[in-house]
Amino acid sequence: MASAQFSAPQSIGLRSRIRERNPRSKMIRALGPSSSNVVCNCLRLQSNDKSKIHSVNVVKHCRRSTNCMMLFSSPVTTCRKRFFPMVYNQYVSDSGMDSSNVEERFTAKKGHILSTLRESIFELVGNSSSQSHSQSVESELIILTLPALAGQAIEPLTQLMETAYIGRLGPVELASAGVSTSIFNIISKLFNIPLLSVATSFVAEDISKNTLKESSSGFQEQESGGKPLGELEERKQLPSISTALLLAVAIGIFEALALYFGSGLFLNLMGLSPASPMRMPAERFLSLRALGAPAVVLSLALQGVFRGFKDTTTPALCLGGGNLLAVFLFPILMYNCRLGVTGAAIATVASQYIVTILMIWSLNKRAVLLPPKMKNLQFGVYIKSGGFLLGRTLAVLMTMTLGTSMAVRQGPLAMAAHQICLQVWLAVSLLTDALAASGQALIASSFSKGDYWKVKEIVHFVLKMGVFTGISLALILGASFGSLATLFTKDTEVLGIVRSGVLFVSASQPFNALAFIFDGLHYGVSDFSYAAQSMIVVGVISSAVLLYAPSMFGLYGVWLGLTLFMSLRMLAGFIRLASKNGPWWFLQKDFHKTEVAG
Incomplete structure (x- = not known):
């Protein structure tokens, strides 16, 4: 009786296995008609428009991973009850196998099918999505940065016009x-x-x-x-x-x-x-x-x-x-x-x-x-985070003010030259500051979603752009700063001192660019406490140099202290990103594999 009942399903299964040589088809068919249609639709969507699916964000097209797993698991149980009611009872009674053993074997088989299916989906979308993901991140950053740069340049230009009229x-x-x-x-x-x-x-x-x-x-x-x-x-x-x-x-x-x-x-x-x-x-x-x-x-x-x-x-x-x-x-x-x-x-x-x-x-x-x-x-979180940044801003202002006061002690000519160098030094930072602000907005949005893949792409692209911008500004200012200084003054003595500061203005640009970029990265993950604490430490060290270096090197000592200030800010940012215990822990991981394994 048992053999008779088993002969037909076995012959059908044999023909089915011969016909279905694609392992993915076996997995989908094993899930039953209701769920296989959904999975096929998900895969068909991927094949028709791979550019819309990212390996981390497949859930957006499959209606989130948790819903997919619920959808996968329930039809499997239904499938077992639908196709094997008679076979299951007769098989257990004739072979003497305990029902719990059958349940365990089927549960294990179900888990294997689901795991393999997920790996197949991620493998299908991985290559095409990573390329389109990078392109979308780059274009989005550029679209955000250009208007931000214009917005930051408008008010300084208006202040220059006001100064000209008042003059x-x-x-x-x-x-x-x-x-x-x-x-x-x-x-x-x-x-x-x-x-x-x-x-x-x-x-x-x-x-x-x-x-x-x-x-x-x-x-x-x-x-x-x-x-x-x-x-x-x-x-x-x-x-x-x-x-x-x-x-x-x-x-x-x-x-x-x-x-x-x-x-x-x-x-x-x-x-x-x-x-x-x-x-x-x-x-x-x-x-x-x-x-x-x-x-x-x-x-x-x-x-x-x-x-x-x-x-x-x-x-x-x-x-x-x-x-x-x-x-x-x-x-x-x-x-x-x-x-x-x-x-x-x-x-x-x-x-x-x-x-x-x-x-x-x-x-x-x-x-x-x-x-x-x-x-x-949310007054509490605003005041707490704002308090950290208030301390950070105080550290920056005190260090910059100390540098100006030490330049004043060098005499009026040295102070005039320092003011020209400092204004150019800070004005060109608007380029990287706008990029940092755009990166902050994108990182904050993606980080809160847990989209670490996109955050990594943003970080890598922003840092590369920062290095490129800093080096480009260094070369441009190094070649043109002597001529540019004549727009601010015609005094030959002041111009002579200004030209001696070309190394300070140009060579420090890569440090400045990355320092501003790291500020935006810290803010993007709401790492305000580290941004404040590291800035206070950097400010103390730089202020010590600013207090003593000008007495030995004159105005060069002031520029040395300010260059050290920006360099230490950049170093503090690198240290934080390289840490495995801070908010940037995911930068050290292959996040695509982590998602698949999860």
């Missing part, structure tokens, strides 16, 4: 506006840069998490016959955006009050006595500029939010429109209305509020600006 009023007005602008910029950098960097990372992380939730809910709607995901795009409600905006308003009001009522105190700290002819115009200029502090802080926070959305074009357009208005108002208010330095301050403040209003209007189309519940805000 026509006379040396007293120019000097008073210069002192006030320096105070405003120091206070702004101290608080605003941390908020900008933290907002970029946290918003990118929130968007990625929100996208994963929407993808999961969208799949459930499709299963239940609902509307497909993405049919209607709604405004995002993200706590990180509301937190960043509220903090920006609070910090902006604090800065405005401090600069307005403490303008005299700050000018005293800068060494500007009440008897100086520069005192009154400087105090009036700083008090007016203080009114624009809330707009400046808010606009920087909004730039961080847009970077989190991986959008650097919108901020660049808003900055362009607002600053164009300032350039238009400068001559009208300063000369036609005869407001002088006061007119320059009014034009600048007006443009800052125009920029902020344009950014808020654009962001309101994408996101809900204020949360329905205050408990959803």
Whole structure:
């Protein structure tokens, strides 16, 4: 009886094995009709459009790996019950085999089929996806970097225009506006840069998490016959955006009050006595500029939010429109209305509020600006991470200020030459800083998803671009810096000192480029604590050199200390990336194999 029941299935199975020489077909057929159709569709999708599938992201086309495994496992059980009810009972009764042994053997067979099938899928998509993945990362970074570079260059150019217009009023007005602008910029950098960097990372992380939730809910709607995901795009409600905006308003009001009522105190700290002819115009200029502090802080926070959305074009357009208005108002208010330095301050403040209003209007189309519940805000993590970056910014400002003070002690000619070298040195860093900001946004988005494969691609490409940019800038400045310096001064003695600093300006560019790149990488994985701690250590070492080297080498000692400062920043970044215990542990692993084995 048992042999009779077994003869037909065995003959059918023999013919099936002869007919199915492809091992992948055997695996799919063994899973049963319902699941084999899904697997075949997944494989057919891969064969038709390999460029859309990445080895790490196959789950996006197979509706996530966990759903696939659930889909694979349940039909196998159904398959066993559907095809072997009579054979199973008769086989156990006639052969005397225990039912648990049959269950164990089938479970082991099922696991082997699933594991082999997954390996086959990853093997199919691996080669083509890695190439398309790299191309998409490179193009996305370039698309983000170019507008970011334009946006960072707009405001410095506007400040140059403002300086040129004020310079026509006379040396007293120019000097008073210069002192006030320096105070405003120091206070702004101290608080605003941390908020900008933290907002970029946290918003990118929130968007990625929100996208994963929407993808999961969208799949459930499709299963239940609902509307497909993405049919209607709604405004995002993200706590990180509301937190960043509220903090920006609070910090902006604090800065405005401090600069307005403490303008005299700050000018005293800068060494500007009440008897100086520069005192009154400087105090009036700083008090007016203080009114624009809330707009400046808010606009920087909004730039961080847009970077989190991986959008650097919108901020660049808003900055362009607002600053164009300032350039238009400068001559009208300063000369036609005869407001002088006061007119320059009014034009600048007006443009800052125009920029902020344009950014808020654009962001309101994408996101809900204020949360329905205050408990959803993330003040704790913002303050903690911002505190780390506040300490880091203090270390940078103190080191750079110490370098300037040591250059002042070398005399007016040396100070003038140092100022020219320093401005060129910092201005060209905008190229790599824009690349670092774009890399930060992409890394934060991918890292929060656990897409370590893409993070590795971003890191490798950004570092290669940083090295290429640094070397290119070194060669260009080395060949042209002597001629470029004549744009800033015609004094032959100053030009002679400037030309002696060409090695400092040009040779340090690769260090500068990689130092800024590593900052963006640290922020992308929210490694704010290491960024702050390493910067404090680097600042202490560099400050010690700046204190003693100028007494032996003069102005060369100042440039030596600043070059060491950037070199140590670069070294600290390399050390962190090479560590196997920090957030970059996955850089040391073959992540494609890890995914397959998992």
